[in-house]
Amino acid sequence: MKSTVEQLSPTRVRINVEVPFDELKPSFDRAYRKLAQQVQVKGFRPGKVPARVLETRLGRSVVLDEVCNEAIPAKYREAVSAEDVRPLSHPEFEVTALEDRVSLAFTAEVDVRPEITLPDASGIAITVDSAEVTDDEVAEELDRLRTRFGTLIEVERPAAQDDFVVIDLSATVDGKPVEEAATTGLSYQVGLGDLVDGLDEALIGLSVGDSATFTSTLKAGQFADRPAEVRVDLTAVKERELPEADDEFAQLASEFDTLDELKADLRDGLAQAKRTRQAIQTRAMVLEALHERTEVPLPDSAVEAECELRLNQLMSVIDNDQRKLAKLLAEAGKTREEFDAETHADAVFSVKTQLLLDAVADAERVSVSELELTQGVVDQAQRYGLATDEFVKQLQRSGQVAALYSEIRRGKALLAVIRQASITDETGQRVDIGRLFGLAEDGTEAAATETTEAAATETTEAAATESVEDHADGEPAAIQG
16 A cells, blocks of 8 residues: 655645555455345355355446445555544545556545644743732631621611611602512611612611612513612611630631631631632643744634534533523623634634643653543542443543543643743742642652542553543544544
């Protein structure tokens, strides 16, 4: 077999293949066996009709068509492997020459991964929020905890911001009462702003027994979006009394015996939350910097596949009901054209990200171990509330194990770039990337926890690995590694 590759564009090639007929003998044998099962010839048992009889009965052209249908995809895969082509779409085949008993020639046009020139990651410098926790932040967190244990007491003073009040409401439109807007004995916290526009301003300064009238636009009901005269009557004012911040409160609100221990725990929690935000910021900002510094030609087929994938995911949530989609768009204030444009823009960013991180993974020789793949499966299974083995079976049935493999590999590729970049916080301190992302000293992710290792059975590892070996060379929508 001979094969050559023509570069049609940065993202598309034409593979020219010529196959001598002696290499097609296995395909002819399979074609004869298949046709023999489909044809009944007197004097021959099903499946035992000789080749010459089949050709006489069906014609040589039928046999050749069957051979081409069987051989072309197989020879295409051989050419892809021999020429180191990395397809991103299904090929478009065309038979260019078929000389019986001599040779078969065909072409295959297919979208491929573009060549990407990666920037020097050490030149990337970003600044993220500080993870330092201040005493004021600890005090605010403590106050929030005290608020959860606070009690409401009635007070004899005008209503103020954050007070809890009991009110009666009524409304009229063009002098006619609005029944659905009338209520009595309603509890409300001043300042929430989620009931009626203008209510908070009307309440502040009122005393028990006072009333106020103001104009507002009703949000629902028969008179929705129409101006109404709203009357509020104040019947009670309460304020939240917080417990003292002392050792007794620490024992009431936590497992700690002292207030200092409780504060230390709150500080640790705030620090962890800030590090999590730092990690999210770091990933997003480094990825954005990669996008800005790298030219990535995008195959139209990959972008279209990603658009279709995103639309299908949304439609599956709303039972493929176009009316529900129209309602969602109306509630969001978007036209279908705006929605499609946003979906396309998101798809472009996603496909570029995948191609870019795959290129980084290739350049950095990033691999995914069996344990890392299994840990990813376990994490996903826990996220969906499924047993690990059952989740693996679902991944295999849907052909998504390779997609998970690619997702993990791309995540490691991004971490490789992050380790080379300059990451500082807003105070000018260098961020400890190893601590932030739980990396081992050699730059790899830390080993799985004992819990994860216990859940990752040998059966799960074998099944996941086998599935990746079966599918990792393919490309699902949009792009599989």
